[in-house]
Amino acid sequence: MIEFASDWTLTRLVWDGRARRFLRGSGTAHFSRISSVDWKMSEELLFDGREAHRETGWSLGKEELSIRFADGLPLVSLDLTDVPSEAWHLCGEDRYRARLTHWNAESIRLGWRVLGPRKDYVMLTRYFRNG
Numbered sequence: 001m002i003e004f005a006s007d008w009t010l011t012r013l014v015w016d017g018r019a020r021r022f023l024r025g026s027g028t029a030h031f032s033r034i035s036s037v038d039w040k041m042s043e044e045l046l047f048d049g050r051e052a053h054r055e056t057g058w059s060l061g062k063e064e065l066s067i068r069f070a071d072g073l074p075l076v077s078l079d080l081t082d083v084p085s086e087a088w089h090l091c092g093e094d095r096y097r098a099r100l101t102h103w104n105a106e107s108i109r110l111g112w113r114v115l116g117p118r119k120d121y122v123m124l125t126r127y128f129r130n131g
Contacts, residue, residue, distance in 0.1 A: 002060065002105050004031035004039050008127040012045065017120035023048040029127055037061060065100065094119050105129065 012025040027045025034040055034057075043054045056075070057068035066077040076087035076098040083103050089096040094116030102109035108127040114120070 015122040
């Protein structure tokens with residue numbers, strides 16, 4: 001099982017389908033333990049020249065990673081026994097597809113495809129453990 005308790009460096013690449021351009025960002029992801037399986041993940045990054053902040057909840061079981069919105073509502077659950085792993089979430093008419101393509105104690109690669117009447121983007125984030 002991965003121990004999140006540290007800061008991680010992150011890089012992010014987004015293809016904005018509506019604007020037809022790439023956006024790039026990098027920064028830090030900090031994991032704060034809430035319980036033995038629950039973590040709050042806070043991202044601070046410089047994204048396409050602007051500061052950005054995002055928080056999500058991560059729950060790590062033996063065979064599953066569940067990601068929640070900052071308010072605690074569920075987003076996706078990914079199967080850790082069969083990576084790459086995909087999961088879907090419908091938010092109104094917008095459809096989120098998460099794809100976990102790499103998972104180990106030193107690095108994580110998580111992609112998103114979001115498509116709907118209000119959104120159209122692809123996002124790839126790579127997390128690297130510091131130290």
